[in-house]
Amino acid sequence: MSTDPTAAPDDANGNTEPESDKRLYPRVTSYRTRTGVLKPSRQGAWERMWDEIGRNVDDDIIDVEAWFGRRAPLVVEIGCGTGTATAEMAMAEPNVNLIAIDVYKPGLAKLLQLIEQNNITNIRVIRGDAVAILENMLAPGSVDGFRVFFPDPWPKTRHHKRRLLKPEMFTLMATRLRPRGVVHVATDHAEYAQYIEESGNSAPLLGIVTGPWPMSSERPETKFEGRAARIGNAISDFAWERITE
Ligand SMILES: C[S@@+](CC[C@H](N)C(=O)[O-])C[C@H]1O[C@@H](n2cnc3c(N)ncnc32)[C@H](O)[C@@H]1O
Numbered sequence: 001m002s003t004d005p006t007a008a009p010d011d012a013n014g015n016t017e018p019e020s021d022k023r024l025y026p027r028v029t030s031y032r033t034r035t036g037v038l039k040p041s042r043q044g045a046w047e048r049m050w051d052e053i054g055r056n057v058d059d060d061i062i063d064v065e066a067w068f069g070r071r072a073p074l075v076v077e078i079g080c081g082t083g084t085a086t087a088e089m090a091m092a093e094p095n096v097n098l099i100a101i102d103v104y105k106p107g108l109a110k111l112l113q114l115i116e117q118n119n120i121t122n123i124r125v126i127r128g129d130a131v132a133i134l135e136n137m138l139a140p141g142s143v144d145g146f147r148v149f150f151p152d153p154w155p156k157t158r159h160h161k162r163r164l165l166k167p168e169m170f171t172l173m174a175t176r177l178r179p180r181g182v183v184h185v186a187t188d189h190a191e192y193a194q195y196i197e198e199s200g201n202s203a204p205l206l207g208i209v210t211g212p213w214p215m216s217s218e219r220p221e222t223k224f225e226g227r228a229a230r231i232g233n234a235i236s237d238f239a240w241e242r243i244t245e
Contacts, residue, residue: 029129030152030164031103042109049112050125057128059136064097067124072097073144075215076176078130079151079164083111085222089147090115090123096144096215098123101130130164134172143176144214146183150224153189163192167199170240174205177242182213185238188228193236206240213239 038046055062065071073096080086080100090098100123102108108125115123126133154162165185173183183206187193200206217239219225225235 028161030154030162031129032152034104034106036105038106038109042106042113045113045116046105046109049116053115053123054108054112054125054127057126057132057137061139062137064099064142068097068122070097072122073214074099074142075145075147076101076134076138076143077147077149079148080107080111081150082107082223083114085149085220086111086123087114087118087120088220089216090120091118092218093216094122096122099126100124101126101128101133103128131169131172134176138176140175141178143173144178144181146173146177146181147185147215148183149186149219149222150188150228151185151192153187153192155189155191160195163195165192165196165199167202170200170203170206174203174240174242177205179242179244180211180214181242182209182215183238183240183242184213184215184217184219186219186225186235188225188233188235190234190236193238196236197238200238200240203240205242207243209239209241211241 064074075093075096076099077086077089078101080102081104083100086098086100090096100108100111105127108127111123111125114120126137148165151164152162154160170183177183183200185196185200187196219237221229228235
């Protein structure tokens with residue numbers, strides 16, 4: 001398996017696409033390939049922190065309690081970006097174990113800096129495609145809450161297939177949630193909001209939230225939310241609960 005977490009993975013049959021085909025038919029992903037070059041200050045944080053609290057996507061189920069060194073409700077944030085909201089939420093909820101996922105190395109390096117500067121102990125970081133991470137690394141029924149804040153909207157019709165949040169992703173998140181676990185989503189894109197709502201409502205294992213949230217429903221302003229507010233976009237928040245069977 002490739003050691004580059006952003007590389008196109010093998011197909012469902014384990015066949016690796018020939019290089020020529022990869023160029024002709026690049027794998028559809030919900031993220032752009034961006035440079036992973038770090039500023040020196042972030043490079044330093046990466047070198048000091050990564051081995052202790054970070055890992056790349058792989059095929060092994062995580063022993064979450066061992067990784068955090070304690071048992072606590074587990075919240076997974078998908079697409080944390082530079083992690084400013086992640087760090088703030090972790091400090092506001094010291095009783096929660098928080099896993100932050102992104103493919104974007106400079107963003108994760110910024111989060112590592114915030115963790116180091118603020119002595120935050122309840123965040124762990126995974127770099128790679130969230131779909132593969134949920135499928136391979138998170139045990140079914142092991143997650144108390146998911147957060148997906150301001151996922152890339154991919155507004156052009158021909159790019160809609162790249163969207164992270166679609167019916168299959170809600171089904172995948174639902175299988176990883178424990179009963180009554182919650183998915184919290186926010187977006188500032190009106191048309192994507194409608195699609196997200198329909199997709200979440202169509203997931204057979206998800207329903208309206210009936211119980212108390214396992215994590216805070218409050219959301220600090222993220223970088224993308226600030227930008228949305230400045231151009232006057234309305235923000236939509238959604239939540240679903242994993243139904244009991
Ligand atoms: C628009 S940004 C939002 C970042 C942050 N949540 C915020 O509100 O500031 C979306 C982030 O999702 C990440 N992302 C998109 N698809 C992903 C995937 N399949 N796996 C992991 N991260 C992904 C991107 O790299 C990007 O950092």
